[in-house]
Amino acid sequence: MNLTPLLHAHTVALIGISTPDRFGGQVYTNLHSFGYEGKIYGINPRYETLYAQPIYPTLGALPETPDLAILAVPNRALLPAFEEVAAQGIRAAVIFGSAHNETGDPRATEKAIAALARQHDIAICGPNCMGFLAFGQKLVVSGYPVVPGTPSGHITFISHSGSVFDSIWQNNRHLHFNYVISAGNEIATTAADYMHFALQDPTTRVIGIFLETVRDPAGFRAALADANARDVPVVVLKVGRSERGARLAQSHSGALAGNDAVYNALFDRYNVRRVRSLDEMMDTLELFATGWRPHPRAIAATLDSGGERGLLVDMADEIGVPFAQISPATQTRLAEILDPGLEPVNPLDAWGTGNEVDRIYRDSLLALDADPATGLSLFAVDLMRESNIPPTYVDIVCGDTHTIPTLSHFTKPFAFLVNVTSAASEEQMARLRAAGIPVLMGTETGLRAVRHLFDYCERANQQISNQQTNKPTNPPFPIPNSQFLIPNFSSPLDEHTSKQLLARYGLPHPPEKIAESLAEALTTAEQIGYPLALKTANGILHKTDAGGLHLNLRTPDALRTAYEDLATRLGPRVLVQKMAAPGVELILGLINDPQFGLLLSIGIGGILVEVLRDTRLILLPTTEDDIRRALRALRGAALLRGVRGHPPVDEDAIIRAA
Incomplete structure (x- = not known):
């Protein structure tokens, strides 16, 4: 359009x-x-x-x-x-x-x-x-x-909320936008159209979206793919994460909020950064609007407080922002700069006697910036209003009549981070932003913004390196020679029928056979070999809940006892199955989302799958890299790597099965 x-x-x-x-x-x-x-x-x-x-x-x-x-x-x-x-x-x-x-x-x-x-x-x-x-x-x-x-700036913002539209650009951060759009009910023109237009504008460095629903799923995917190809980050605050939030979003927008897990899969596919609050949105937009692409993935931080340094370390560890491991040469240089007794480490508390503050902080900032392990530097101080006596921290960075500016000597991306935002001086923050220095407003939201920037750059670099080598996971499957008849697709398939279908498409399973009597079960056991699992085959989906299975049956007598129990309670039809070797149970599945189509579900399986809810969704078609990344993002990923003497799983086999 x-x-x-x-x-x-x-x-x-x-x-x-x-x-x-x-x-x-x-x-x-x-x-x-x-x-x-x-x-x-x-x-x-x-x-x-x-x-x-x-x-x-x-x-x-x-x-x-x-x-x-x-x-x-x-x-x-x-x-x-x-x-x-x-x-x-x-x-x-x-x-x-x-x-x-x-x-x-x-x-x-x-x-x-x-x-x-x-x-x-x-x-x-x-x-x-x-x-x-x-x-x-x-x-x-x-x-x-x-x-x-x-003035015009480098941020495009599209909002499904009128209040957010109005407040996001009338901010006291001096963030500047090229377009701010209140999309309304989108009866003809959607967020996807606005994105395509903004992406053709060379002034656009980042797109932010306050999203309630997607009315044009195919167009939205195409717009995200376009942004990804152009290296223009997209930052989304999607409401409707909870069931109640989804209902309220639907009542406000008049359209379905959609499955939140599906949106996570969509955003992951196109390297979209998802934020959880408007404050996090603002910090993230401010950082992305610089156009920076920091490398390596590590920060150096300079502070004037030991307590706030501890807070910063705790929050960075929780959020996943690593500190640069500075070199011995940098440590030696810092020891020469600092007052006696201060540790030359990263993060650095450089406040000592309070003498020669401008020299100490200027030289410390430059020493950390010059270290090869540093990707981005943070000056994490509170810029309090009562700290306006020269030289201020802003003077040290930007310069004044008495101070040599540090800013022109930085070689890496550099930002301020304010821990107590209500104490920060508007005047000092305005000076920094006028000089092109982002001021991140809050320890948590600021670090999350840094994490978003690092994650975006890492994924973008992976995509570039994988363009020639990454193979889609759509190899030709063996086509069944004869039609595989399933009497009723409207109800769930039983376990045995499902496995027969999967086997025709190259997915193996342990030997098994349906038995209608004890004699058939005993004969099958001799053919398959012990140990065995015996399961009811009378259409019960959750067999564990119904007491519908017996495991590790090692003798005919054990099989006889187990069969009589199942036949008495649940009927004579059973599935006799070879016991699988111990290992990590995974779940693979497909869902057909009404908005975004087919997705692969992959996660930790077994009887606790509904309790653990440790699964990831992946948009189809997909690639080996997408599946590998989803596996490694599971909360139980350590199980796949092998723990307590158990060997690691065959990751490539999982990918082939998926």
Whole structure:
């Protein structure tokens, strides 16, 4: 879909323009005060002039066809207004109203507008949205207060929440965006379309999304793949992780929130960074907006507090952010810099007597930055308001009339991390950001942002190295020579039938046979050999719960006793099966998601599979690398590597089976 008439409109028609105290007047005020350089046509039959401009009664009365129509009218007037938009050949529209009908079909207006949009190929932001901000074009389409003069930046943000749309860009971090879009109900134009458009803009370095649902699954996957191919990170806050959250998201957006585990699989496939809070989103966007790609995967941190150093170490260990193992040469250099008695280690508490603070911190920061093991440096101090006496930490980094700036000498990515955000000086943080230095707001969210950056870079590098060598796991399976008849696909297959089907596709299983009597069971046992497992074969899925199996049967007498027990309680039909050697039980399965299609399920199996819930989903088709990464991400992955004298599992065999 072509979004140029929407987000890069050169001419705008404002349907419902009004006085400044009304919504339509506020929309005009925002367009005008933000410096929009295109032509604005006001449409309202009640006025002849407003804002010293002629006002037109209809779109048909305009001297030209505008690129964009803004519908600032009540719900009852939406459909007639949009019909005129379509009739005049306008290619884009913003619909603020909900398009909700009070009587009859509540979605009748929405459906009619959507049909017209499809027929005439019209891009629509909305309905039920708060508009959009295209800062590079000074095109601010919103009826809510905006701050004139906000510069354009490198972040695109797409939101399914109006409040998040409004608050995310009006932040006191001085984060700057190129596009901020309130997507609304997405009846014609979806998040995928906005992503594709932003990815074609060279100013876009990162895309953030506040996501309630995906209305165009195929398009969304294609957009994520496009971002991945272009090395533009995508950061998503997906609501609906819990059952209740999913219900509330559906009631708000009018669309299914979807299976959260499936979304995790989707994000993993395309190297999307998933955050859990808006604060984590902001820190992550601020870090990604730099365009940095740090290597190696390790930080060096400098502090002025032993207690906060302990906190930083604990949190970094919990989150998975490693500290650089600095070299002996760096340790020697730090020992020369620091006051006597301070340890030359990473993370570094460099506060000693309080003398020569600027020299000590400047030289310490540069020594850690120069170490080959450092990928990114953090200056983890609180920037308190009462610490404005020169030289401040900001002076040390940025320089002032008395201090040589350190910033120009850094060779690695460098950021501040504030542990107590409520104590931080707005003035000092603004100076840092003006110098291009991110300020991460909180120990946990800041470290999570660093982890997201490291994870993104690591996956991106793996994808590049695997492009020529990674094989998809879709080898030709043996096709059964004759049709394998299954009487009823609508009910679960029993164990024996399932294994027969899998065997025809090359998946082996221990020898087994159905027996209808004790005599058949004993004969089968002699053929298969002991030890055996004996299981009921009367259609019970969870045999353990029903007491429907006996294991490690080593003699005919043991088999006879076990059979009589099962036959008496559960019926004479049994499955006689060779006992498998001890090992790690895994589960492999397929699910067919209504949004994203087939996914492979892989995880720790056995009788506790529902309790442990240690599984991962993988979008299909997949690759060997995807399956290997999923296995190693399981909480029980240590079992696969071998523990307490048990050998490691054959990982390649698991991948072949999957």
